[in-house]
Amino acid sequence: MDKDTPFARLALALGRMAAALFVIAAAISVYEVAMRYVFGMPSTWAHVTVTTMCAVGFALGGAYAMARGEHVRITVLFDRLPRRGRGVAETLALAIGLFYLGGLAWGLWGAAERSIWRFSADGAWRPETTPGPPNWPLPALFKAVFVFATVLFALVVVERLVRVLRGKAT
Amino acid sequence: MLAGLDIATWSALIVFGIAGLLVLGVPLAFSTGAIAVALCLVVYGPMSLFLVASRSIEFLDSYVLVAVPFFILMASLMERSGIAKDLYTALNVWAGRMPGGLAVVTVFVGVILASTVGVIGGEIVLLGLVALPQLLRLGYDRKLAIGTICASGSLGTMIPPSIILVFFGITAGASVGDLFLASLMPGLLLAGLYVAYIVARCARDPALGPPPPAQELAMPLSEKLALLKGVALPIAIAFVVLGSIYLGLASVTESAAIGVAGVALAIWIRGDMTVDLVRHAALQTLSTCGVVLWLVLGTNALIGVYNLMGGIDFARSLLTDLPFPPIVVIMIMLGVWILLGFFLDWIGIMLLTMPIFVPAAEALGYDRIWLGILFNIAMQIAYLTPPFAPAAFYLKGVAPKDIALDEIFAAMWPFIALQVVGLALVVTFPQIALWLPAWVNP
């Protein structure tokens, strides 16, 4: 099974890494509270960093949940279909998923390109940054991750579709 | 040919399209998003896919959402460490012989948790991980247990603080503080209705909510007191979270992170802390967020295209110059909210309807605060109504595998009915909502 689902395995592996971001984000938030309340020194980076870390987790969570077969669906009709009918319904469901993810990825590609491929008047590379200090390119980074995560999600769907068409799964 | 259709036809096509895809078993994460992409392509051309992307980026990359994973992480840590089990074992013994006692306790826990979060999600995950196994172990009726958890877990946005009320206040130009105060009594009213329903049903048929086994009840007082230790840590955590909000240490989102730290500390004190425990809790968080947030992404994109196509003006044209008395117009608004709640999440409903409803209600002489509370209760209903029922989706992710989505949906109806009763009461007696802000700010 593992051999013909490399993208699902990649999604699971990346998910395991991304999950750690939530723990780190919580730790940063507690640190921020302490710095502000105890020392009166709020940071300008904590909120943006925490937001981006969680957003990266959310983006990769879609492919991760797909690889684990956890996306919710209504199965009232599906469960009553004969085996062949289920195959058709599943193919349709995955094709619709691909259509959506393809459209989303296409749109995200443009947004990411505009965010990353930016130059200042003197020609220096200036990817989109947070509006205030520390002016890290977090928005550009997130958009890049989001495109990648959406494409990975789509590839996991393709893998599943191939298996369904070969009759290996329903 | 398609591009020439008017907005009324489009609206009908969209509703049938969503319903059709859902019935066919298309994952919800794909159905509304696919319709949004199709509309973009057909009506505005491929360039407009920017809209789908832009809304999705804006939605995920937002600080408002950060509280969701923090609270789920906290819930998952509590469950895996055994803190939660000890809590419910103790509550169970102390809830005694009362039929349905543990379900009633669950509603109370839901209300207390609700005062520490402003979003939906984490609380349902927490109750789903913690209370559901205990209720099932004791032989509670599955539907009663599931419904109790989804309904009381949804109170997170009903009892202040609440992200819905904050957004409504900013959208409608209403005092957020007054909205918080006004929502408190209706929130408690809903909780009271849930308790009354549980008690009434279990009194008629004690098998629905059986008391704990005799040997657990026949415990000597010293043992019962020893069980209180299991309550002490969770109460301390709840105090830390509440305290950090209300004493001005932390913002509502940050307090969820403090809750995570508090639970981690409690686990460490118990000597249960392991890397594996944290890793599994974090993965649970990732997977729950992956499922539910990707599902909202699609509806969020759809609402953007629909607004662009003239959805707001269409809704306005339906509502203007209705030859009805004012209260009927309010009933129509409630009906629209409940109807949209079957398919959309609250952000979408707010974006679509508030531009029309706020001025309309005002022109009729109705209080904006009251309107906000009615909206908030309608969104409680929307959390539970299938097919787009966020409460069910959050629970599904953590419930035992043999609990299917259909069973969760089926468990909602009595509680939806109770919410409708609550809504009717606040419509009939606006003072339920309005006396508290009036009393605090004379």
Add this chain to the structure above:
Amino acid sequence: RPARAQAALRIQGFLAAASPTHRAFEAMAARLAERSGGALTIQTLPAGSVVGPAETIDAVGAGILDGHYSSSSFFAARNPAFIVYGDTGASYDDVATRDRWYSEGDGEALGRELYDGYDMHYVANVFWPSEHIPATKALNGVADLQNLKIRVPPGMISEIFGMAGAAVVNLPGGEVFNALQSGVIDATDWASPGQNEEVGLYRVAKFSVNAAHSMPATEIALSKRAWDGLSDEHRAMLEEEIRAMSAGLREQVSADDAAAIEKIRGEGVTIIEWPAEEVAKLRGLTSRKQDEIAGRDPLAAKIVASHRAFQEKVGI
């Protein structure tokens, strides 16, 4: 494309539908439709109904929107020129003086140049009122900003507060109310007194401080394609109606603000007007920040130089 067939301009605003500015926008659209006999209509989309407030320029570029009614301060991340154009900080003593920069100075010409770089036509400036800071403690001057926990959205204004020694807290708008109530923050940047009062900020903040700290620019701009597609007659009509809308807003919002101030005074809120020398101190910090930003981009430098010249002209 249905909207095209109706010759409607799809323009997204930057505030909620119930806000005075968006209502004025809708009323303007209605007058325009009437004057043009239905030939020139605007689909007035409230904030966030199609894309987020900082995304409208890209949405115009993608052909989704025909224009926006927004503040250039939302686009600070694109180009430093948007920063110095989008908010003049404490450059002027009041909005009335600052607005003469549009009517007598280069304000609109520079706005046109700025939007030109994004394939958009800046049609006209729209009035935005003077803002007050709701605070839980008295702030009588720049010295009181020292260690003050104030929430300001990231950007030039928050950096200026940082220069004044404030402990600037980044919080999303949705958290401001709770944070002010519980004491996580002592003050917040928000909007004009009327708007602050409406969302209930003075329930928890018993001081309303006019430090002239922030004067955002708001304007209506169309895609070049949409603007070029309009007849001369329609262009003139649109410009006239936007100016009328701006004048109407100046009158109405000023009345709303006066009424709100009257009301909150009665509720025990103290109104603090900073004396000229304190505003001047904040202006000094603003100028330093503007000069720094001017060094990063030629158009930003041009905008800042124009403000310096106009400040001299009005005797600041």
